[in-house]
Amino acid sequence: MNEQRVSPSPGPRAWLGLLVVLGPVLLVAMDGSVLFLAMPKVSEALSPTVHQALWILDVYGFAVGSLLIAFGNIGDRYGRRKLLMTGAAVFGAASAGAAFATGPELLIAARALMGVAGATLLPSALAVLSELFTEPRQRARAIGVFAATFAAGFAIGPIIGGQLLNSFWWGSVFLINVPVVVLFLVLAPLLLREVRATGTGRIDVLSVVLSAAGILLTVHAVKDAAAEGPAATSTAAGITGVAVLGWFVRRQLRLEHPLIDFSLFRDRVFTIAAVTGLLPLAAWSATAYLGGVYLQSVLGLTVLDAALVALPGAAVLTVTCIVTPALLARIGTRAALITCHFLITAGMFLLLSTDLSDGIGWYVTSTVVAGIGYGVSFSVVADTAVAAVPAERAGSAAAIAETANEIGNALGIALLGSLAALVFRLQGPDLAGTLDETLKIPGLTAAVIGEAKSAFVTGLHAAAAVAGVLHAALGLLALRHLPRGTADDGLDRTGGSRRGAVPGAPDRVGRRA
Template sequence: MSRHHAHNSPGPRAWLGLLVILGPVLLVSMDGSILFLAMSRVSQALTPTADQALWILDIYGFAVGSLLIAFGNIGDRYGRLKLLMIGTTAFGIGSAGAAFAPSPELLIVARALMGVAGATLLPSALAVLSELFTDPRRRAQAIGVFAATFAAGFAIGPVAGGILLERFWWGSVFLINLPVIALFLFLAPILLREVRATRPGHVDALSVVTSAAGLLLMIYGLKYSAAEGLSIVPVLVGITGLVLLAWFARRQRSLQHPLIEFSLFRDRVFTVAVITGLLPLAAWSATAYLAGVYLQSVLDLPVLRAALLALPGAVVLTVTCVVTPFVVDRIGKRTALVICHFSIAAGLLSLLPTAITGGIGWYVASTAIAGVGYGICFSVVADTAVGAVPAERAGSAGAIAETSNEIGNALGIALLGSLAALVFRLQGPDLAPTLDGTLKLPDLAPAAAVEAKTAFVTGLHVIAAVAGVLHTALGILALRWLPGSVTAQTDSGTRADPVHRSQGVRGADQGDT
């Protein structure tokens, strides 16, 4: 027994390999949020339209979310380490292109390339990590470090961006990726080994195309209508996107290896877990972006001070993510999910007293209170979703749960950001489509500047109220829908074993669908 334990104990190579893997993971999560404080500088340099600004922010998340499951299957077939190396290289090329993009259109293209590359990194990194740690207990610890790193990346992205912008131009927020990528490409072939699934599932290319196209077309219609007003072309584009998504959902029911197993949503625990993966990320991304503009363009704070004000919330989120697994063992996942939604709702509603003349204290309190809920979300969603289904479906459940995070991050800016743009268009001075664009106008009257700032803050309040109400409703739903002990229910023999669960967290086991 002792010799078997020693054989499974990870050596220095495994822990060094984990550190190497965490580099790209941190970059992928950071780049989902690093532009939140940098967008004011980007807007000043490239003067994007309102809908272009939203695309710059969320095309990355849409690319990651829409391709995450597909690349999980592709990595199974052709090799995880090979895909990880290719994806990291592409991520570096996209980062360099974004840093030196001379126009909004090219920046959007570069961000899209980064998103496609990011979709290759997450499932492949976790699968390679699982190969390094064959002992289930040590693997669980490594997965915990992986999840905490991913959560920390989201949290510290705006802070890192703000610190860089204090000394350098806006493109520096992308160039910091390059040293980490170079180090990974040098060390990965030495410390990591190739991983392939024994039974790779078939990748339905048509499903990949229709899901991605449907999302992009639907969101384009919403974005353009919010920024410019209703017209026939964006409405038809949006409807086309909805039709494609409906066709995609119908097609999945007839495939032997669907990208998304919609039958899993029959389980209430799984459904609540997936919604918990989507809605908090939507609320967080939208309010973090709008609050970054509020601090810099409404309150006229320097970017470094704005970044430091985001630090308390980032610390709370990261600490909560680390301690939640230990607390959940005592209070249960049902209680944790309820606390998650009510704390986020309380944090969001704390933004309502902010005004154009002040509100820094309310902002810091909001990020700290909501940070508790966001940390719980990162920690328990994937495990709850995977634990709600039989072991043989763990890969599909984990992939859906993690995809909901990425899609939620993009949808928050797309949908809630478009709602804020609509409020600004209706209540602002109608001189430019964005606040930064309005404030840059020559000979802008002081009254018009105040009107523009007031309209922007009103949009922020509307977003906070809508998201806060949705989280309150979801907290009540979790209270009523979920059984008294989610853990007890999922431990009754259908729960996935540690090996399946760890491979399912980011879709690394899609061959078992």
């Protein structure tokens, strides 16, 4: 039997352990966004093609998202601290490899390895927290700090990248991970105990392969079609990817221990929460990346100035993540879920007012308004998803919510970024696949430069408009279908308290190895 240890008042070791765990969590989140302002410098140094540039940006998120649930199960069986330390070591080594990559192919490979390692860190970190904080109220507070740190990492990643690029070469945005990883590997054995769970079931390797292959083939087809136009190879890859994903879904419905429990989507509250986990990250990642290119390559800002322009939105997002739990006690989760989508919609539509010469004010206003919506959504998704299902299925619900966040971050760049690339290809001067590649061509006339910048801004507007419309539609669905009292006060459908459940590891009582 598992040994449950109750500690009503966590001591200094618990809080120091939390601080140590937050290091890798912050890195995983930051590396999902740190390249958004750095890509012009990376493009200048490595000259990637348009779809190599997109893969550099989003292969990390796809690797994390496609393996998150699988590594959660592996950690349950073999030990969370062991997996956490192994993942951190690999993450540090891959970061060093990315920092010194000599070509786009090597950088893509290093980013993919970083994503694989990142997938080990998030579920393991949450389970270790459940061992450090066994009293529900204190555990909920620790998880709130965890969630805020993760959201803040996404928000400040571009800012940190911009600051580093102002003084160092582009590889510094990866090399900064190494000392944090080394410090974690030194302190973790002293402050963290091993955590395992029993009865987690067999890991279905074929499901892991099918999910990753289906996602990558489908996204590759979308990117290739956007960059080069429709072709037989991209069409075949897309059809194969969709078929593989269909096979994956059918297999999950038959397995006793599926990677994703699709039956949970029969609950409309859970479904809206899961989509809310995906869509805001997609909108945020796409507009943050495209906005970074806009500020530097269209408006001509330095990377440091671009980072300063992005700072207000990042600050608002982070503060909103921190204050949202207290806000929920006043307005309820239903109102928060509905409001966040309309705020993001407003932020996306404000971005449509940017142009070739006067866009900084509109950009800042857009990121601040949307940042409030992002912060609310990041804070309530996991809790809403967990509260929507029976207690015995909370682990699966939270794992899906976490996966939706990571896949959303990658899909935003893959799909909305590909939409912007398609618009640029159709409306631009047709000299190169990206704005940065075009501007590096010698001897361009002012008219051609203006045409290229105008095509990029139109692509940015197209991506923002699509994201805004999708959020408006989801907000209307939430308004219509979420019952009043949804997840209010942390209560589940039976009235039992669910506040303090650990996303990714609720209902699994840790035991010391």
